[in-house]
Amino acid sequence: MINHLKVHADQLRVSTIIGRFSLTRHGAWSIIKGQSASEPCSSTRAFLTTREEYLVMTIEHEDVTETLRRIRLSGRLDIAGTDAISHKLTALASVAARRIVVDLSQISFLASFGIRELISNAKAQQNRGGRLVIFLGDNEAVRKTLETTGVDVLIPLFSDAAAADAAALA
Amino acid sequence: MTEALHFSEIDSVVSEIRHLSSWLEVQAGLRGVPPEVHAKLDLCMNEAVANAITHGESTGPIRIELNVSQRDGRGDAVLSIYDHGKEFDLVNAPLRERPTTLADAVPGGLGLIMIRSNADVLQWSRDGGVNKLDLTVKWSNTSDGK
Numbered sequence: 450m451i452n453h454l455k456v457h458a459d460q461l462r463v464s465t466i467i468g469r470f471s472l473t474r475h476g477a478w479s480i481i482k483g484q485s486a487s488e489p490c491s492s493t494r495a496f497l498t499t500r501e502e503y504l505v506m507t508i509e510h511e512d513v514t515e516t517l518r519r520i521r522l523s524g525r526l527d528i529a530g531t532d533a534i535s536h537k538l539t540a541l542a543s544v545a546a547r548r549i550v551v552d553l554s555q556i557s558f559l560a561s562f563g564i565r566e567l568i569s570n571a572k573a574q575q576n577r578g579g580r581l582v583i584f585l586g587d588n589e590a591v592r593k594t595l596e597t598t599g600v601d602v603l604i605p606l607f608s609d610a611a612a613a614d615a616a617a618l619a
Numbered sequence: 620m621t622e623a624l625h626f627s628e629i630d631s632v633v634s635e636i637r638h639l640s641s642w643l644e645v646q647a648g649l650r651g652v653p654p655e656v657h658a659k660l661d662l663c664m665n666e667a668v669a670n671a672i673t674h675g676e677s678t679g680p681i682r683i684e685l686n687v688s689q690r691d692g693r694g695d696a697v698l699s700i701y702d703h704g705k706e707f708d709l710v711n712a713p714l715r716e717r718p719t720t721l722a723d724a725v726p727g728g729l730g731l732i733m734i735r736s737n738a739d740v741l742q743w744s745r746d747g748g749v750n751k752l753d754l755t756v757k758w759s760n761t762s763d764g765k
Contacts, residue, residue: 527640528633528669558661558665564729565727590658598733602717602718603720
């Protein structure tokens with residue numbers, strides 16, 4: 450069974466802003482020198498919309514066997530994204546003596562707070578006699594971040610899903 | 620060619636860092652910053668601002684400015700970050716020793732590693748109670764690279 454949790458980690462700020470709009474080539478709306486309805490704009494602070502990609506962090510899981518659980522994250526694993534899924538991730542990854550594959554192939558951004566969360570859960574699972582590995586697919590940006598920070602020495606990384614499953618069960 | 624200065628500002632609240640990321644993505648795109656360079660700037664910015672808020676106890680506004688210059692196929696993107704937190708020389712702060720096992724891993728220290736590995740040039744200064752960090756990421760469209 451696949452369970453899905455979608456969390457909106459932030460809200461748009463633009464509903465009270467009146468100003469000029471421009472559509473960028475990225476499809477993001479940018480409000481320039483906006484003026485709120487309640488306070489005249491005397492500064493050049495730029496208020497921005499936040500793209501959908503920035504707002505939604507998802508976490509799903511699948512129990513492949515009684516022992517092996519895959520947890521799939523997607524979105525931006527920055528501070529806000531990590532906060533949004535932290536409790537759920539810990540709950541899913543804290544089952545006793547489970548073998549866990551965390552799928553980061555759909556993570557568009559990985560900050561140190563997100564890495565910290567992964568290490569914390571991997572340690573906890575190891576202490577319970579289980580194991581946590583990371584599946585990346587072809588997500589080279591996240592791989593580079595994990596290797597730069599030395600996480601690849603602590604938590605095994607895999608581009609191949611079958612290899613990740615096998616390593617988790619080893 | 621050096622383009623005009625642009626900036627964005629948030630309160631010292633971690634949930635607002637995404638607004639800076641969104642602004643940075645728009646500005647980088649408008650000014651022809653390559654995607655891989657923008658990605659490095661975004662990573663560095665997230666880590667530096669988060670550090671200022673969570674460890675530097677920054678209060679008040681945090682401001683970022685982006686300056687982009689390009690000439691003869693080479694470019695520099697300079698992201699300047701201003702915060703009112705505790706004095707912290709991010710450029711020269713010592714790095715923690717990296718753990719070699721999961722058991723030895725402790726929280727913290729990764730942000731500095733990420734900033735130093737993604738920025739080509741880092742400069743820090745402090746004036747009037749304000750930390751200023753300048754992050755430069757360079758790129759080249761020529762065959763000889765940087």
